[in-house]
Amino acid sequence: MPAVTVRDLTRRFGPFLAVDHVSFDVEQGEIFGFLGSNGAGKSTTIRMLCGLLKPSSGTATVGGIDVGRDPEGVKRRIGYMSQRFSLYELLTVEENITFFGGLYGLDDRTLAERRAFALDMAGLKGRERTLTRDLAGGWRQRLALGCAILHEPRILFLDEPTGGVDPVSRRQFWLLINRLSESGVTVFVTTHYLDEAEHCHRLALMHSGRIAALGTVSELKNVFxxxxxxxxxxxxxxxxxxxxxxxxxxxxxxxxxxxxxxxxxxxxxxxxxxxxxxxxxxxxxxxxxxxxxxxxxxxxxxxxxxxxxxx
Amino acid sequence: MRRLLFLIRKEFQELRRNPRMFPVIFVAPVVQLAILGYAATTDVKNVPIVVVDADRSPVSRDLIGKFEGSPYFSVVDVTSNDGDVQREIESRRAWMALTIPPGYGDAIRNRRPVTVQIVADGSDSNSAGVGLAYASSLIAEKAAEIALQRRPPGAPTIGSIEARIRVWFNPQLLSQHFMVPGVLALLLMVITTVLGAMSVVREKELGTLEQLNVTPLKRWELTVGKLLPFGVIGIIDVLLVVAVAVLWFEIPLRGSFPLLFGLSLVYLLCTLGLGLFVSTISQSQQQAMMTAVFFFMFPMIYLSGFIFPIENMPAPIRPFTYLIPLRYYLVIVRGIFLKGVGLEAFWKDALLMLGWGVGVLMLATFRSKKTLG
The missing domain is CATH 3.30.70.980 (YebC, transcriptional regulation domain)
Incomplete structure (x- = not known):
């Protein structure tokens, strides 16, 4: 069963068609990239899949759950990280991890384990008490990723996760994503960096709310x-x-x-x-x-x- | 439930690190109470009065002495020139003028009726009214003294009606006693409504609200998770302001403190709920602030009876005052502080206030959508 199934998914904002009858499947463990310019409809699509935005029509199932019918059920099963690295700036590294772990209902033992994991993954061991606002972009981004996967979701949504981050941090970030994918996590990522898109197993090129091309990187290149x-x-x-x-x-x-x-x-x-x-x-x-x-x-x-x- | 605890803890962690929070929450109320307690006074004392004594007799000086001896007046000048009155009042050196006509002493001695004139500056109608009342009572007192002296020994007193006025609950008619409990109500409203209004919309601006919206956090958990921490701050402010009112301004707290405390919690439900509601309908902190202040707080203050008595409002406006929780709380605070009455006197106000609070909180909860339609 695909991790994500999308059929004729459509979203209107007034007369404006942001997403126009989009259909695709994402397989388990796949890194699926959504590529497109600003305003192409990438973020709107990902927000619908995460249950943040109601679809105007069409269906989408995430982890087998219908997003339109049970958005809260979807939310329990996914991780989400957006371009804004939504951490609490006035909280320390550790406090942020504990807070998000608590929201996902982790018990004390699991929380301690996952906290250690997230600190390790973000490379923030020894900096637990640093205020998040004092972290540089790359650290913050990895911490946000760590906070988004505390509850070990099988599907991870990343909305332009590397915006405003230096190239070295971006490369490190993609190493983490590859590792997650190898462990079986499905990663759905939007980006407008073309070099990043090469990391994806499959790509959907989005333009004006429609999927203009979809395939593996080499398939897309084979068009030529x-x-x-x-x-x-x-x-x-x-x-x-x-x-x-x-x-x-x-x-x-x-x-x-x-x-x-x-x-x-x-x-x-x-x-x-x-x-x-x-x-x-x-x-x-x-x-x-x-x-x-x-x-x-x-x-x-x-x-x-x-x-x-x-x- | 566990999620709620994490949410509350996070709120306190943020509050503790926000350097602007401490002064806003704990210093501002005391400073405001001090300022309003002293400045917002309608007491009239030492009214400057100019006296035109055209009679220049011991009898007229006796009347002037009456004014000089009163704590409510201070005689700035005694002149025999009528023209001085206008000048003194225009320059605001005197607020009132007493004119004693020539022949005043003769008239008194010959037992003829005589008229003195009092002029008051009506541009400050409130002070003028109070001053005029003091002046007439002083003159009436003098007239009574004169009548008493004249009475031949052994003659029966002339029947007369005397009003003995007793002011209950605030015998000195100190406006502080009336104002300070009102200021408590006002302060609580301003602080907690603003805190509430900023809370959710701030997370909206930072983007953390979207992050919360993709977690399994429930809507009521978000509302309660914001309500409780700010409620604690409100409680601290209640204690602080009541302490300053009782210990510093020496406002008598005649009623039950636990009752005052309990009903203050109900009031906090209203003010925080209103703040949270404003927060859910706003897109930015600035917008939330404007909406809270201009659409809610100002009308509420004007229509609550804090400044203008509700009984004096035009009939078509009066029904609107029932929409205002501040109205109910003012009745309750003033009742408990000054009258020492309990629930039997204002249970209706308490119930309406509770209903308002629960209503606005439900509204705020339903408005906070996790999935946008």
Missing amino acids: AKRAVVEVRTASPMEAVRALDDLPSVEKTSLFGTALHVWLRPGQRATEPLRERLDGLGIHAESLEFVQPSLEDVFMDVVERAGGTAA
């Missing part, structure tokens, strides 16, 4: 299997875009950081026409080589095809 992507490095990328856009062998071009990505039409493998066109117009290209499409390519492609722009 038949089309070669050429990365062009040049000092004048804007001119290069204009020069290459109307070549018959080119499907489309896009700026990619400081470089230019050129999608060739299916079956096309030659870079010579590109080189000739650029040389003909006197645009100097430093390099011109085939690259593996990244998730960002996939994301941009999905968004473009959906007729929108990524934020």
Whole structure:
């Protein structure tokens, strides 16, 4: 049985469709990523799955329990951590752990065990009496994660858990998530960091309240299997875009950081026409080589095809 | 139940570490009580009065002496010039003027009726009213003295009606005795309503409320978990303010202290419940503060009988005063403090107050949704 089953889940805010008939399953022990720009509907979806927000229509079951019918039943079985690391700043590390453990109804012995576990996991041993507001972002984030899993939930929801945290802390955080997943915990995570999405077993790309693409990271990248992507490095990328856009062998071009990505039409493998066109117009290209499409390519492609722009 | 204990403990841990809390909870009430107890007084003493003595006789000086000897007046000037009156009253050097006409002494000696004039500055109608009453009673006293002296030895006294006024419960008519118990009611309302109003919405702002909402915490547990810690603070304030009232202002506590204490707890249900309710309908602490102060506290203070007696309000407004818990508590506090009466005198007020408190708490609980619709 899947850990999470979602069918035609919809949420309206007045006339605005935040989530539009979304359906997917999340398997037990899977790290399932929700990727999308701000306002794509990721947070609204996760809030519905956690029982914080009533669905307008459609159904969702979490751990076998219908979220619409028994949101409190769902809450007992899940862990939730949001982008705001909702800890009590005026409480110490230890007091926060004890408080949340108490809310989840842990008895004294379990609470002591889990407190030790959470302190260890967050790397906060010896700092039990530090006020939470004095902790740096990365520590706070790991403490919040520790507090969210005190009651050993089988399903964990993370809503943009790494916002505002430095790259090293982010990497450490993902190590913890991987470990949880290996122990059988289902992790449902939203993010708008594309590099983070690569950690997920499966990804749903969300755009304008709909799931625009869903699959494993390599499946999503395979969308491009038949089309070669050429990365062009040049000092004048804007001119290069204009020069290459109307070549018959080119499907489309896009700026990619400081470089230019050129999608060739299916079956096309030659870079010579590109080189000739650029040389003909006197645009100097430093390099011109085939690259593996990244998730960002996939994301941009999905968004473009959906007729929108990524934020 | 266990969850509730964790919630209460957390609330105290936060309170203890919040440096602004101690002064707000424990210093402010005492300071406010001191200020209001002294400043909010309607007692009139040492009314400055100017005397125009156009008679300049021993008889007129005798009347002036009567005013000089009274604690309620202080004679700022004795003049024979009528024009001084206007100047003195306009400059607020005198609040009242007594004019003794020429021929006053002659008239008294010849047993003819005579009229003296009293002018009062009506721009402060309250003080003017009280001053006028004092002045007329002084003059009436003088008239009685004169009549008594005239009575030939052995002659029967002339029949006259004399009102003997006895003021019950607050014989000196000290406004402090009336105000300080009212200030207790007001202080409790302001402090606990504001604390309540800030509590839930603060967690909303910090994001911790959402975290609480994904736990199995029940709605009533959240309400009670906020109510109890702030209730304890309210209780401490009750004890503190009653102690200052009795020991410092020497307000007599004639009734039962346990009854006062018990009904204060009921009152705290109302004020904290109101605060929690405001908290659930607000999106920010600022909004909660504004809503509590302007939509609830100000109207409540005006309509509760704290400042204006309810009996003097226009009939269409009077029914609204029944919506105000402060009204009931004022009756109870003043009753217990000054009259020494018990439940038999105000059981209706106590019941209505209890109903109000339970009602508003239920409203606050139902408003605090864990799942947004």
